[in-house]
Amino acid sequence: MGLSARDAVHLKEALQIAVVKCSERCLYQSAKWAAELLDALPDRADDELDEKPAGGYGNKYVHPAFFPSPDPEEAALEAKELNRYLLAKSFFDCKEFDRCAAVFLPESLLAGVLSKSADSTSPRGKGKASASLSAQSVLPKISQKSLFLALYAKVISGEKRKDEDSEMIMGPHDLGSVTNKQLLVVSRFLERWFSERKSDDGEMPATHGFLEYLYGMVLVKEKNDQTALEYLMQSVHLFPWNWGCWLEITNLISRVEQLNKIAPHMPQNIMSFIFHANTAVNLYQHGQDLAASLHDLLDIFPTSSFLLTCRALLNYHSKDLLAAEQDFSNLLALHPHRLDSLDHYSNILYVLNLRPKLAFLAHLCSSIDKFRPESCVVIGNYYSLLSLHEKAVQYFRRALTLDRSCLSAWTLMGHEYVELKNTHAAIESYRRAVDVNRRDYRAWYGLGQTYEVLEMHAYALWYYKKAAGLRPWDGKMWQAVGSCLQKMGRDRDGIKALKRALLADSYYDSTSSSFGSTGPIDRMAQMDPEVLLQIASMYDRLEEQEEAKAYMELCVAQEDGGAGLGADGAGLGDSVAIHHDSPGGVTSDAETEADKGGEGTGVTVATSRARMWLARYAMRTGDYATALRLATELCQDGVEVEEAKSLVREARSNLEPGGIGGS
Template sequence: MYFERLAELDFAVSQKLNPDVADSLEYQQPKRKGRARYILAKKYFDVKEYSRCAHYTQECTDSVSVFLHYYSRYMAGEKTIVEDESDKSSETRLAHLKLLHHDLGRLRNTPKWDGYLCYLYGLVLRKMDLPHSLQVLQDSVNLNPLNWAAWLELANLIKNSEMLSQLKLPDCWMKFLFMGHILGELHLDEAALNLYEKLHQGVFEHSLYIKSQIAKIYYSLRDGIQAATKFSEIREEDPYCLDSMDVYSNVLYVQINQPELAQLAHQAFAVDKYRVETCCIVGNYYGLRGQHEKAVLYLQRALRLNPHYSYAWTIMGHENIEMKNSNAAIACYRKATEMNMRDFRAWYGLGQAYEILKMPLYSLYYYRMAQSLKPDDSRMLVALGDAYDKLERLHDAKKCYWKAHCVGDLECIALLRLAKTYDKLKETDHAAAAYCDYLRDSEKQGSGEGDEHHGQAYLYLASYYLSKGPQFLDLAREYAQKCVEYPTTLADGKALLREVVQRCQEENSRVNLTLP
């Protein structure tokens, strides 16, 4: 995948450069004496016979074969872990990593050491959770800036923008691709979008990778229309491209665009039915149709193809939630967070699952994790507020709902929740103001016509103004009349109207008695 990405970027750049400009890169090949052994070992690697590949390269001395030897040993160990689910002890999982750590460590400061071995060493250190993995991976990208796999491993270690600013990186074009990737991973979407737009307007005008990253950033910004447009452009330019099309299927799922999603699933299946992206696309299609068992079947197929694909684990968690299988959903979401700690959807899903199981303290913890990754996403804030509300921490809930409203609440939920919280706290003036703001904002967005929440808001305002005194009876009557338009508040609205009329009559009688 990494070499495909570089090849695609190289092709995109070549469309902008003078054809007379020669490629200055030379790829070192094994010498003739060891070439046959290398070719045989590489064939074993290609068919995933990693142990045989390692066996045939153990005596090789050229740099390519040496890297292939150690990398195939790493892959053999990872393959064993995936296949042997019965033995999950940490010692067993770390055995091959410890041996690699020892053997690669002996090669440091020798003539054999290069950027690729440094990358593999950093990968082993990261898997073992050793602290100097960050420095080793920085050394790797400085030794060989064109190894995109090393950049991605380095990105996995960056937890925040402060860590990012302290990195010492080579000043080359790959650095900008890395910055765009990590800004997107840290959910600094505006900064990532600006960077990718600049790259797209420059030498990467024809890069489908850059276009797909821009589309994914728009999706993260909840601009589904722009995201769908960008993905459609990619499909028009390359109908056989499956890279990131699973994200496109998610965009269509959220838009409930079943015809387009069906077409995408059909075409992806025709291109390559054994691609992970294809399985996720088909899974999303069946999920949108409500056939959740079939959706899970295809997502399981995706995970057999790539057990480390966190996106598929997250979607399968969603499908299990739909099937009301909270325990299975929790297992899927946990797997997703193991693969990608920055997947806020998986943390949010864990919060939902524990909320369904009526375990609010657990729910609160996972919603906090999701909100820490997307601090300005109103959905995370509303969910966090709901968790506080269930724990009767009403002042904390109030803060969450207010912030959700301030950052932009597209669903108009935050103000409604805020009003109810004010009411529980007996802050009736604030509750009435929040209900008024809720009705005004939802009217602007054209949502909620005939919604029972509107009826409840009108009912509260009618009761509120009725209690405020005779000077507010006209407002009370206006809101009570609105209540009658909603089935859920029809009876209460009629009762309030009768009370308003009675109060008006009493007020008129009192005024008449005071007249001379």
């Protein structure tokens, strides 16, 4: 996906305009994102050929980012209120949000607008009082840029006061029920503003797109998702370079089907392409198409920290932790002072048990900014790896004090409370994580684990199924579902779930060389012996001895990578392969590296138990030679040695001349 010289120049100019326009409206995160993307564009030798657009004043070149509004009325309003706009923006930059809003929208004016909005829903007379009220509540005639700044300052002021009024994190009165009281003001004001601009035939004159974004953001906070999505879609059509608007749309999409449904209605430009790739990564998708999309984008922006993070997260969600760790390491070398998404990097280092690297990362984050939520999460993960769970909780709480919507901190704090055996606090932490993002499968899985510890298996099963729905091709999710069904006595359903877990893991293994390849399982050796033992045990309880024997043999065969799999177990692929619609994977988790390449797991507790079952089965069926061989192997394994020796003696006595077996 290469760009011509002219396309590159136009893209560079569009990103420059985006930085200026977002900065003017104090959308600093969107401005930073666009500036980072702009900086990642490689310098071209033919940039000097860039044609200067018409509209410069005299012989001096004026960049399009600083052109006045193309609408003459808007341009006149912006010029007229420039002094007040600069005053309001300076107040916003100094975090005096109420003063910023009051420059253009004093409280008396907003009170009149609110009363007019409230009265418009109820019948009233046409007397002098109504006429006076209507005259007082006319919307002010100010530019869209100034109106956005004032209303946005109101929203931020409400969020700030909401955080101040909230109780201590996880305190006795912290119910998460404190609301932003300014949302109603902003929502009613924008509702009136849009309704007054709408013509009789329903058409609305073109706007800059930022007020639609603000209204959509407010509607999201009010849980009016459908209407919010409509306004956000309008915003990206009017001004597609506001990344904050794309992120709001991403947060409203919960399933891939929904993403594919709205994709044709998006503006067809590079921003839509980036949005689609980022949303797919957030939905835990992986495959050849998504990897190719990120590769094409990185051809255009080779050093983009955002796209490199997306690629690292793609590997992370695909269970290729080593590749994800390498991606984050390279990203940190390119941008050593960037803290964004380093909480994900710390999770990877934690799982890989790379304590020196995690210690270095924690020290780096602390030296850059110890009061960033990401820094607190990284330090908390480091203390968790040291098994200092109380200190880890302290840092996760600090991260949430700085940002109550920090998803990683809620989920990880739940994990720490599980370690501390505080199940009530763990459940509350996971619930708050789900409130922040209902797509967080880790929180759903954590809820399932916690309720399973409490032996409330019906609740645990419901939460495990939610997690499995978000990660349908993660074997760990289905293994949890199957184990829970087994404890509930639903062996038949448990077998189905555990077979799906085997299928998912086998797909991850069989597609380790490339993204997206699918097909039947051709290497049944790459399986988890624990899962195979569970399936065999459930078949045993169902008194289906042949199926139980086949899965026990398959479990034992994992020791040498399947080389010892007998004829009885050779055809189990048809039994396990329930579905063939997997989106594919990358590579297995680092924890199962020993299983790769047919090397096998070696002797484990699960394989030894399976061998013991097979030895007893052989004794029951009179196959004393097989029983003697298996029991002898058990003595060498060092598992259940005494019982194995007893089986050896019994098998030998039956095989000796004159014994039961000999006669």
